[in-house]
Amino acid sequence: MPRWEHGSEERLKQAAMDLFSEQGFEDTSVVQIAERSGVTTRTFFRYFSDKREVLFADSDTLRSELVRAVAEAPDVVDPLQVVVGVLSTFDWEGRGRDIQRRRYAVIAANPELMERELIKNARMADEFAEALRARGVDARLARLAARVGREIFLLAYEEWLVGGSADLAVIAKDMTALLWSMQSPETTTPPSR
Amino acid sequence: MPRWEHGSEERLKQAAMDLFSEQGFEDTSVVQIAERSGVTTRTFFRYFSDKREVLFADSDTLRSELVRAVAEAPDVVDPLQVVVGVLSTFDWEGRGRDIQRRRYAVIAANPELMERELIKNARMADEFAEALRARGVDARLARLAARVGREIFLLAYEEWLVGGSADLAVIAKDMTALLWSMQSPETTTPPSR
Numbered sequence: 001m002p003r004w005e006h007g008s009e010e011r012l013k014q015a016a017m018d019l020f021s022e023q024g025f026e027d028t029s030v031v032q033i034a035e036r037s038g039v040t041t042r043t044f045f046r047y048f049s050d051k052r053e054v055l056f057a058d059s060d061t062l063r064s065e066l067v068r069a070v071a072e073a074p075d076v077v078d079p080l081q082v083v084v085g086v087l088s089t090f091d092w093e094g095r096g097r098d099i100q101r102r103r104y105a106v107i108a109a110n111p112e113l114m115e116r117e118l119i120k121n122a123r124m125a126d127e128f129a130e131a132l133r134a135r136g137v138d139a140r141l142a143r144l145a146a147r148v149g150r151e152i153f154l155l156a157y158e159e160w161l162v163g164g165s166a167d168l169a170v171i172a173k174d175m176t177a178l179l180w181s182m183q184s185p186e187t188t189t190p191p192s193r
Numbered sequence: 194m195p196r197w198e199h200g201s202e203e204r205l206k207q208a209a210m211d212l213f214s215e216q217g218f219e220d221t222s223v224v225q226i227a228e229r230s231g232v233t234t235r236t237f238f239r240y241f242s243d244k245r246e247v248l249f250a251d252s253d254t255l256r257s258e259l260v261r262a263v264a265e266a267p268d269v270v271d272p273l274q275v276v277v278g279v280l281s282t283f284d285w286e287g288r289g290r291d292i293q294r295r296r297y298a299v300i301a302a303n304p305e306l307m308e309r310e311l312i313k314n315a316r317m318a319d320e321f322a323e324a325l326r327a328r329g330v331d332a333r334l335a336r337l338a339a340r341v342g343r344e345i346f347l348l349a350y351e352e353w354l355v356g357g358s359a360d361l362a363v364i365a366k367d368m369t370a371l372l373w374s375m376q377s378p379e380t381t382t383p384p385s386r
Contacts, residue, residue: 118308118311122311144371151340182273
């Protein structure tokens with residue numbers, strides 16, 4: 001990519017997020033995003049296939065990275081901890097909490113975007129389960145750890161987004177402890193596998 | 194509704210599911226569904242707004258019913274058990290396992306339908322959490338119980354759909370026990386609430 005375009009992608013993302021917050025996702029056009037970024041629409045389409053992609057462009061790379069971390073975990077004795085650990089110790093802070101908070105608000109306000117987000121999260125859990133299974137974890141346990149681990153993380157992530165200075169890994173650990181606190185005596189019989 | 198139409202809705206559902214299974218959701222038209230059911234397209238549209246609605250028409254009523262059951266649970270001392278219990282003891286068998294299995298297969302094969310299914314499941318968990326909170330459960334605990342309980346149920350439901358004669362409530366109980374079996378010693382410190 002030519003040197004003069006350096007920073008265009010970030011500027012486009014920032015401008016899109018500003019416009020989505022100011023006037024809503026539906027009422028924002030690609031032309032407006034390009035104008036606000038000081039680039040042409042042609043440049044916009046070099047980075048994103050449509051305005052929805054501005055919100056999801058990174059998510060496939062991110063998912064691959066997280067799935068690889070699960071696949072390469074030092075050990076998988078505690079598969080739930082592997083999933084929660086990988087998700088919550090990722091450098092979310094480095095990606096900017098403010099932009100993630102705004103992205104989340106835009107998505108939460110639009111059912112179509114929320115559907116997209118949910119299917120991406122579902123796919124991530126499926127791939128986590130597959131990675132755990134490949135490491136020798138029982139298939140059923142792998143699925144359960146992946147799905148419950150994802151929920152623990154998402155709840156912690158939502159708190160982290162709106163919260164002050166709390167560390168995401170700490171919130172996730174807290175959330176896991178809260179889950180274990182719900183264990184009732186009559187449900188602790190070993191599973192009949 | 195006039196007496197002569199009695200059974201049209203069920204016939205339409207059955208025909209739609211047959212066609213979706215045979216030739217795929219995308220390639221099935223409302224005209225074909227109506228023809229196979231021996232009714233007019235006008236009758237089809239009296240029951241469903243489009244072919245997608247054939248798969249989701251019941252889901253709002255079903256969700257209300259399940260949310261009410263959570264709201265009216267005898268006690269909410271064990272909120273996770275309330276959620277798993279309400280979901281897994283519902284009369285799914287009475288709704289026909291075969292038609293649910295086929296419905297699920299059609300949805301799983303089509304990302305757009307899966308997105309719809311996921312957002313409905315997400316809404317259900319939100320409403321469960323709200324119902325628990327209204328009963329006095331701490332908000333954070335209510336959200337966690339609703340989301341984890343939904344995942345336990347969904348995994349059990351998926352096994353039940355493909356399985357033989359196993360009882361869904363028994364599978365769900367087993368799945369809950371499997372979750373507790375993942376509790377590791379270092380994560381059992383009480384949460385700092």
